[in-house]
Amino acid sequence: MTTLDTTEASGMIMNKTAEDAGTLAKAATSARAGNETKIAATNVSVFYGEKQALFDVSIDIPARQVMAFIGPSGCGKSTFLRCINRMNDTIDICSVTGTIEIDGANIYDPKIDPVLLRARVGMVFQKPNPFPKSIYDNIAYGPRIHGVAKNGSAMDQIVETSLSRAGLWNEVKDRLHEPGTGLSGGQQQRLCIARAIAVNPDVILMDEPCSALDPIATAKVEELIDELREQYTIVIVTHSMQQAARVSQKAAFFHLGKLIEVDETEKMFTNPTDQRTQDYITGRFG
Amino acid sequence: MSLSLLFAIILALAMVGYLLGRANASGLKTAGKNLHSIPAYHGYYIALWCGLPAFLLVLVWLAAQSTVVDQLLLAGLPSHMTEGATPARISLVLGEIKNVAAGRVFGTPTQAVLDAAARYQSLKDTASLALIACTLAAAVGGLAFARSRLSPDFRARNKVDGILRWLLIVCSILAILTTIGIILSLVIESLVFFARVPVTEFLFGMNWSPQTPIRADQVASTGAFGAVPVFWGTIFISAIAMFVAIPVGLFSAIYLVEYADKKVRSVVKPLLEILAGIPTIVYGFFAVLTVAPFIREFGMSLGLDVASNSALAAGGVMGIMIIPFISSFSDDAITAVPQSMRDGAYALGATKAETIRQVLLPAALPGIVGGVLLAVSRAIGETMIVVMAAGLTATLTANPLEGVTTVTVQIVTLLIGDTEFDSPKTLAAFGLGLVLFISTLVLNIAALQVVKRYRERYE
Numbered sequence: 079m080t081t082l083d084t085t086e087a088s089g090m091i092m093n094k095t096a097e098d099a100g101t102l103a104k105a106a107t108s109a110r111a112g113n114e115t116k117i118a119a120t121n122v123s124v125f126y127g128e129k130q131a132l133f134d135v136s137i138d139i140p141a142r143q144v145m146a147f148i149g150p151s152g153c154g155k156s157t158f159l160r161c162i163n164r165m166n167d168t169i170d171i172c173s174v175t176g177t178i179e180i181d182g183a184n185i186y187d188p189k190i191d192p193v194l195l196r197a198r199v200g201m202v203f204q205k206p207n208p209f210p211k212s213i214y215d216n217i218a219y220g221p222r223i224h225g226v227a228k229n230g231s232a233m234d235q236i237v238e239t240s241l242s243r244a245g246l247w248n249e250v251k252d253r254l255h256e257p258g259t260g261l262s263g264g265q266q267q268r269l270c271i272a273r274a275i276a277v278n279p280d281v282i283l284m285d286e287p288c289s290a291l292d293p294i295a296t297a298k299v300e301e302l303i304d305e306l307r308e309q310y311t312i313v314i315v316t317h318s319m320q321q322a323a324r325v326s327q328k329a330a331f332f333h334l335g336k337l338i339e340v341d342e343t344e345k346m347f348t349n350p351t352d353q354r355t356q357d358y359i360t361g362r363f364g
Numbered sequence: 365m366s367l368s369l370l371f372a373i374i375l376a377l378a379m380v381g382y383l384l385g386r387a388n389a390s391g392l393k394t395a396g397k398n399l400h401s402i403p404a405y406h407g408y409y410i411a412l413w414c415g416l417p418a419f420l421l422v423l424v425w426l427a428a429q430s431t432v433v434d435q436l437l438l439a440g441l442p443s444h445m446t447e448g449a450t451p452a453r454i455s456l457v458l459g460e461i462k463n464v465a466a467g468r469v470f471g472t473p474t475q476a477v478l479d480a481a482a483r484y485q486s487l488k489d490t491a492s493l494a495l496i497a498c499t500l501a502a503a504v505g506g507l508a509f510a511r512s513r514l515s516p517d518f519r520a521r522n523k524v525d526g527i528l529r530w531l532l533i534v535c536s537i538l539a540i541l542t543t544i545g546i547i548l549s550l551v552i553e554s555l556v557f558f559a560r561v562p563v564t565e566f567l568f569g570m571n572w573s574p575q576t577p578i579r580a581d582q583v584a585s586t587g588a589f590g591a592v593p594v595f596w597g598t599i600f601i602s603a604i605a606m607f608v609a610i611p612v613g614l615f616s617a618i619y620l621v622e623y624a625d626k627k628v629r630s631v632v633k634p635l636l637e638i639l640a641g642i643p644t645i646v647y648g649f650f651a652v653l654t655v656a657p658f659i660r661e662f663g664m665s666l667g668l669d670v671a672s673n674s675a676l677a678a679g680g681v682m683g684i685m686i687i688p689f690i691s692s693f694s695d696d697a698i699t700a701v702p703q704s705m706r707d708g709a710y711a712l713g714a715t716k717a718e719t720i721r722q723v724l725l726p727a728a729l730p731g732i733v734g735g736v737l738l739a740v741s742r743a744i745g746e747t748m749i750v751v752m753a754a755g756l757t758a759t760l761t762a763n764p765l766e767g768v769t770t771v772t773v774q775i776v777t778l779l780i781g782d783t784e785f786d787s788p789k790t791l792a793a794f795g796l797g798l799v800l801f802i803s804t805l806v807l808n809i810a811a812l813q814v815v816k817r818y819r820e821r822y823e
Contacts, residue, residue, distance in 0.1 A: 168706070207702070207708040210726060223712070
């Protein structure tokens with residue numbers, strides 16, 4: 079599949095609402111334009127009830143690269159990740175201030191439907207969470223609810239493409255109609271990635287996607303992330319410094335709800351500017 | 365001495381035993397001995413040995429006493445009263461003697477009966493004296509025995525544990541034995557019934573009219589025991605109940621879990637559960653006095669012919685009763701679906717309703733089905749509502765506006781009033797009861813299996 083197809087397919091999704099159509103056209107042009115800012119967050123703060131979890135985070139995330147969020151537990155990196163596809167909306171007591179622009183359009187604009195936003199910004203979770211359905215139906219779920227394809231050969235095509243891109247096709251092609259929960263942990267996580275790809279998102283968010291996997295499965299998923307970067311903007315939260323070094327081009331260090339430092343991964347790991355980053359990377363805390 | 369006083373004395377002795385044991389052990393401890401168990405366990409050990417044997421003795425004694433006394437009484441009766449008499453006759457004689465002994469004299473009893481009554485009284489007095497003596501002896505003996513075994517090395521703690529374990533085993537065996545007893549009595553009486561009415565006629569016959577003539581010259585129906593219309597009534601009313609309860613219960617559970625905020629939930633959920641606490645008799649007269657007339661008048665205004673005891677009224681009210689059952693089971697099942705399933709669906713851009721319909725409900729289905737099966741078995745066994753609101757005539761109809769009768773209603777009517785335990789009319793109740801028991805048992809087992817399988821899924 080070419081980049082053009084990708085944007086066209088997401089266009090089909092976005093066309094459901096007329097006011098988003100313009101945004102999409104803009105998205106298509108900027109996506110083709112190459113290595114520029116995909117997501118721009120300005121002064122994002124997050125509150126859980128009275129408690130502030132994130133303080134004035136501003137960051138630019140480049141298109142078609144892997145950006146890694148690192149930092150000790152509870153530093154707000156997952157919270158910020160969940161702001162990018164408005165998953166925090168599903169938590170009643172959570173409120174978000176500031177703006178996050180994807181391709182220049184503020185996703186917290188009241189005109190934006192979070193449901194459609196999430197079709198453009200896919201997410202992969204810490205623990206593999208395949209639906210208790212067949213492998214085929216797991217992949218077909220997203221395209222079906224967005225009306226991208228009905229059953230039949232068009233859907234078969236989407237399922238095959240998505241599974242192939244997730245590197246899972248050869249392992250599961252003979253048992254597409256067996257339950258997805260019957261796969262191994264690593265296969266389940268790649269199934270979840272394939273499921274996210276199936277709705278043709280621009281951005282894929284990954285929240286510690288390998289923390290529940292063994293080293294071999296982790297290696298496969300990392301390899302996959304590296305391949306996916308050619309077509310998607312990927313943001314990954316990870317606890318493993320080695321993983322961040324292996325898969326990401328840029329890295330952001332969070333500490334106590336604040337964004338401390340953003341830089342090229344290589345530079346951050348060899349020559350960090352902030353003392354706290356230095357301490358965390360060298361294992362002095364966290 | 366009354367029984368309660370006897371129990372009080374046993375209890376007091378046990379407490380004395382406890383204090384003795386504890387004091388004794390404490391004494392050893394202050395004397396510098398190294399005790400295996402703390403003093404309280406020494407006390408418990410003596411108390412258990414003092415109280416338990418005596419208590420068990422009283423129970424066994426009371427169970428056996430009347431039989432033994434009766435036998436002694438019979439042995440002493442003049443031979444002309446007992447020889448060749450039927451068991452029924454003998455129990456009549458015994459009854460008369462006991463009545464006389466208790467001072468309830470009707471007519472003029474014979475001298476033999478008066479003598480027997482006097483003897484009965486003295487036997488009873490001796491027996492209760494002996495009971496008291498034996499019990500106290502057992503209590504004191506147990507106390508002395510247990511006390512003699514105490515020493516610093518004595519493992520009182522382990523022994524007390526062992527005794528308690530036996531106590532628990534005995535209690536659970538009692539519960540199981542009771543169940544077995546109930547099943548046996550059902551099966552045995554049913555076998556007697558099936559010896560008179562063939563099983564095939566009972567299970568597949570289409571005509572139910574159990575009123576049989578009691579005397580030969582009475583004009584009554586000859587008695588027909590084809591239970592299909594009765595089974596149909598139960599199935600029909602249960603189906604109506606489920607038709608009401610499943611959607612309302614399930615939808616309210618979905619609302620409570622997925623939509624309601626904490627405040628609403630904390631008010632609505634207990635309110636819904638109040639429904640489960642209403643006595644079924646109250647539902648019964650609600651059905652008869654409120655719902656049935658309403659349905660009847662509404663039907664009349666539409667020009668329909670509605671029976672005053674319609675299946676719709678009984679089934680509908682039964683459905684209301686079952687709502688909390690279904691809603692609390694569905695609530696548990698939906699809550700048990702991990703948050704990661706919801707997140708997964710939302711992250712793909714699913715709306716709330718899509719997530720519920722396509723992800724949560726399929727994942728929660730086994731739990732919901734289990735709850736529904738339990739609710740069905742509850743509906744089948746429900747008695748009071750249908751006794752009051754469903755009809756008595758067994759009709760095979762699919763019209764919810766007509767009256768039907770159910771298995772439970774028929775059992776009630778068969779056993780009310782004058783009954784004799786050798787007529788098929790009475791015995792039919794046991795046949796119906798057996799069928800009812802087997803079907804609810806099967807439903808319950810199926811439900812538990814389904815629920816168990818679903819529990820294994822996310823752990």
